[in-house]
Amino acid sequence: MDSEEFRRQGHMIIDFIADYYRDVEKYPVLSQVEPGYLRKRLPESAPYNPEPIETILQDVQQHIVPGITHWQSPYYFAYFPSSGSIAGFLGEMLSSGFNVVGFNWMSSPAATELENIVMDWLGEMLKLPKSFLFSGTGGGVIQGTTCEAILCTLAAARDQILNEIGRENISRLVVYGSDQTHSALQKAAQIAGIDPKNFRAIKTTKSSSFTLTPESLQAAIDLDIQAGLIPLFLCATVGTTAITTVDPLGPLCDIAKRYSIWVHVDAAYAGSACICPEFRHFIDGIEGADSFSLNAHKWFFTTLDCCCLWVKNPNALIKALSTNPEFLRNKASDSKQVVDYKDWQITLSRRFRALKLWLVLRSFGVANLRNFLRSHVRMAQLFQELVGGDNRFEIVAPRNFAVVCFRVLPSASGLGDGKANEGANELNRKLLESINASGQLYVSHGMVAGIYFIRFAVGATLTEDRHVIAAWKVVQEKLDGILATS
Amino acid sequence: MDSEEFRRQGHMIIDFIADYYRDVEKYPVLSQVEPGYLRKRLPESAPYNPEPIETILQDVQQHIVPGITHWQSPYYFAYFPSSGSIAGFLGEMLSSGFNVVGFNWMSSPAATELENIVMDWLGEMLKLPKSFLFSGTGGGVIQGTTCEAILCTLAAARDQILNEIGRENISRLVVYGSDQTHSALQKAAQIAGIDPKNFRAIKTTKSSSFTLTPESLQAAIDLDIQAGLIPLFLCATVGTTAITTVDPLGPLCDIAKRYSIWVHVDAAYAGSACICPEFRHFIDGIEGADSFSLNAHKWFFTTLDCCCLWVKNPNALIKALSTNPEFLRNKASDSKQVVDYKDWQITLSRRFRALKLWLVLRSFGVANLRNFLRSHVRMAQLFQELVGGDNRFEIVAPRNFAVVCFRVLPSASGLGDGKANEGANELNRKLLESINASGQLYVSHGMVAGIYFIRFAVGATLTEDRHVIAAWKVVQEKLDGILATS
Known part of the structure; x- marks a missing residue:
């Protein structure tokens, strides 16, 4: 753990991760690999001799990144966010560095x-x-x-x-x-x-x-x-x-x-x-x-x-x-x-997890933390308005925070009253799959009282209005595609 | 989470941690602060406005580092090691960076x-x-x-x-x-x-x-x-x-x-x-x-x-x-x-913890991992020999790995047979306190079958022969001091 070698390799990884954030919105949000993909690409056992960090980083880029579902992508709207920040990252680094x-x-x-x-x-x-x-x-x-x-x-x-x-x-x-x-x-x-x-x-x-x-x-x-x-x-x-x-x-x-x-x-x-x-x-x-x-x-x-x-x-x-x-x-x-x-x-x-929380509180300050959270709520409102502007969709539950629950209406399924909800569930399931398979954004689903719906959770740190607007376009296009072929 | 700002601040922290490793052996290994020290030094509530990373890092150096017990110090021999490495650290960074x-x-x-x-x-x-x-x-x-x-x-x-x-x-x-x-x-x-x-x-x-x-x-x-x-x-x-x-x-x-x-x-x-x-x-x-x-x-x-x-x-x-x-x-x-x-x-x-294990396995390779572990065992052997060369001490239990369990012999306590072991326990307790209070190294203790002893665990990544030899000198000096005043 020579400090100069630490410095050299550490800077290399910082650049690697900075480049990753710069490029992250270009990657398919939901990883598109098949089960077992990695075993085919990696050796069967650990190397006997050391390998240079340059080689390892190449492998991270070539073999790991394709298998990552990019929770840090601005197009990540699934589950709840896993929100990173520079301050949080630096706090984690300090914690690993002291390693107490x-x-x-x-x-x-x-x-x-x-x-x-x-x-x-x-x-x-x-x-x-x-x-x-x-x-x-x-x-x-x-x-x-x-x-x-x-x-x-x-x-x-x-x-x-x-x-x-x-x-x-x-x-x-x-x-x-x-x-x-x-x-x-x-x-x-x-x-x-x-x-x-x-x-x-x-x-x-x-x-x-x-x-x-x-x-x-x-x-x-x-x-x-x-x-x-x-x-x-x-x-x-x-x-x-x-x-x-x-x-x-x-x-x-x-x-x-x-x-x-x-x-x-x-x-x-x-x-x-x-x-x-x-x-x-x-x-x-x-x-x-x-x-x-x-x-x-x-x-x-x-x-x-x-x-x-x-x-x-x-x-x-x-x-x-x-x-x-x-x-x-x-x-x-x-x-x-x-x-x-x-x-x-x-x-x-x-x-030593307190470091990262301390860094977040100080780097943002209370005022900016509030404003940042509000910006996510505002973007969720924007998305909700977009959904409201297309009469094929409905909002399934009142929005309290920055998650919008919506679905394609049963009437769009083309099935009769008795089967309309079942048909809608199937249609929304298809729509979700089609959206996620595109790699353009990632959303998840929920099911309440027999109603299957799509959840759109704003909260990724890099998300801006333009990503929300682009995401909504993808949702509409995918529905167009499904309805056109059915 | 602007990627260029991430790069700037990330490089700053890498340098901070690299400097920390360069200087770590100069710090008192066991923190010498008193309970409640930090509350006196930090504000009562989170700041309303953001603070620059430069200010925060100054505070880390001035207020956090003195309260750290330096598990990464080459003079850390307490408990079991918490072994860091460049590869492990980089793996943790990648994991935090992807934050999946x-x-x-x-x-x-x-x-x-x-x-x-x-x-x-x-x-x-x-x-x-x-x-x-x-x-x-x-x-x-x-x-x-x-x-x-x-x-x-x-x-x-x-x-x-x-x-x-x-x-x-x-x-x-x-x-x-x-x-x-x-x-x-x-x-x-x-x-x-x-x-x-x-x-x-x-x-x-x-x-x-x-x-x-x-x-x-x-x-x-x-x-x-x-x-x-x-x-x-x-x-x-x-x-x-x-x-x-x-x-x-x-x-x-x-x-x-x-x-x-x-x-x-x-x-x-x-x-x-x-x-x-x-x-x-x-x-x-x-x-x-x-x-x-x-x-x-x-x-x-x-x-x-x-x-x-x-x-x-x-x-x-x-x-x-x-x-x-x-x-x-x-x-x-x-x-x-x-x-x-x-x-x-x-x-x-x-x-994503597998990343750091993968980086360790590849950066070291099996051969170097074995040799590194053996170097710790060899240093523990060295310490054991040093203990063996001073007839005031005994080895308390056979050494299997890189931990040496030793104590000052009951005879050194100067108490009669009936109280010799109790006296030895007290003496070894004093010795441990005196060693740790010096800040020069950190060791911990054990108690088996009524015998109190000192544990010397080699395994910190930065430890070399010279640290082990210097540590032993401190042990001897501290015992000299205690025996001289009693």
Whole structure:
């Protein structure tokens, strides 16, 4: 790791990546390779002798780039964004450069303390109650992803109650979400040993905009209690995966409180927007929850991975997740004056992720972060208007943030009333495939109440109005093509 | 994310990190800051307006670097190494640059396929049986850390058996390790909902070099079965945390097989060395295990995090960890022709970690990787010889890899026979503190069978003979100082 050789190769890669960003919009957004393509191109075993970085970079360009789905392309509109930024990238570089293993305070005090500080900064930007902040009575931690955040809080909730009523009752614990809740909840429940038959994906309906209603939660709880089960954990969502709907936090928390149910609020995607005063109302009621998380790697420009989790009661986490092996004992930890993040998460080793969040907050500043998020919302509005201008399409669900859910109308399928919706689903599926196969843009789909639709999520850092307009043209052309041949 | 601005700032950070590596040996290895130091130096909230990267980098130098414990310093000998390399760093940069979210094949085919390929490459370098490789009947996956690897395999084992005998039996499942097993096992068991009273840290003794003996495992199993419990999972270790001892894999697997116990082999630290023919024997018997993991970020130069996990039966993992939400459905997954790594791990989102492992394998080549690992072992031998040349010290446990466990002899404490060991513990504790407080090197400690000792782990990428020799001088001087004043 000679520093001059590091410098030489490092500069080379910076140029490589800068060129990649310059050219990224020319690549097919969705990779067009076939399964197994890479094994045909690479040797069967690792080389015995070293290879120069120049050769390796050529291979990256020739063999890896074609197999990349370009999440950084300005024409990337699928799922939720994976938003990079210069600041996020530089923060990740610094983190890799220092390469510290920040399991406890002592292993690198800056890693822990900067995380304490930036989690408070971001918490204040979101106007989280003091009960979630270190400057109050709670605290924040950076996890990898929402699934980890949910798993940790679920384990905390589970052990809190099992330590009271006895471990043998684990099979009686019930976890609640809705049929719109992210699959991360189901997965976390599986891993935490919750009996799969005690996992409730409560049905939502169009009449309540596919939110989890207090009434349906109450009904589910009542049934479970009658059956001798124990309500444990509720995951409410701000910005659901399919249509970015928002569960009513206040009323849900009120019910949960009556049964001592731990409420986690998953705002993985939409939480970022809540730093803007005009969106803050979406997390009204958060004061009743026990934990709250958002993925800064989705729509807050930190690069993957950076899931920000705040909890009211860090001790519950620590009780469920701490181990205190001899080799990690040290004076600072014994003094209880410091945070040891190893006890706030699944893993022992942890990267210095706070750097990238710090760099993003400072490089943008609060004002520009708000404006950047608003620019994505504005572009989504633009797209929505374009859809509205073509009477073959409809908007499937109200747009809350920067995701537009739309579809070709059933009438366009040419099928009779009885089969119109099925026909529309098939048509929209075809349209999605045709759009993505073009490589010109990448969109994904959703399905709610039997309706298949296309999701157009604005949020890639490089996206500008012209990309949105061009994307819409492709959608129209592809539909023209399908209708012409059918 | 303008590409020219990216280039400008990227080059600036490369120079910053290159300078850091050039100067790293001048910094106190263990950070000397006091708890709370950083909050005093940083503003109370995020800036409203953007700040230039130049200002931020100044702050990194002035406020962050003093709070860093320098894991990349050539004088870093604590815990296990967190080994960086130019290749590992560049791979991480490329991964951040592409910033893809590789949850399934389609989301970036190259991310999945390169991981398949490099895990087979590395598996072959380790001479793992074909039953662990994609080219055979198993497969490998890159996780973040060992705790995740254990949690995933434990969940797989748990669900395999509970699906047969009923979920209500979860409280009867027993997990086995030894008192030398890493705390990751205990933590994984806690998270997976195993009753804490069914966690067995089987006692080891000096007579069997603190390995888990087949006899003691058998005895523990017998007791549990008599008590109506169900043996589930065994974690055997190659290179334990305290003294890098090696459990006898073959005999342990033989016993486990009789009871259908899932055996995971944790070779987090020492697994890397097994690419050298002379160390391969340490994983003899691996063919009887169900899963095997090593941390390439420890002693294989990939930077944190990169835990390589191989399993014989990927379907068991997939059954425990898969969810199939509508929004991720796609033709490639439906065809079953591809690997969707989301079902092999806890999280949905995943970074393109295979890039850094690929770059390390190619930039070094097998021959140089072996030689580099051997150079660390040789430096540990050198240190051991230095310790042996000073009759105030003793080696506490046989050295298997590049970790030397030593202590000041009880006789040096000046206390009588009855209190000699206690006195030695106190003396060695003082010595450790004195060494680390000097900032000249960083070592950590262990405790086995009541004996407190100092661990000297060679493995930082920049360490050379001269650093080892200088480190030993500091140890001697610090002991001189303590003995002179007592």
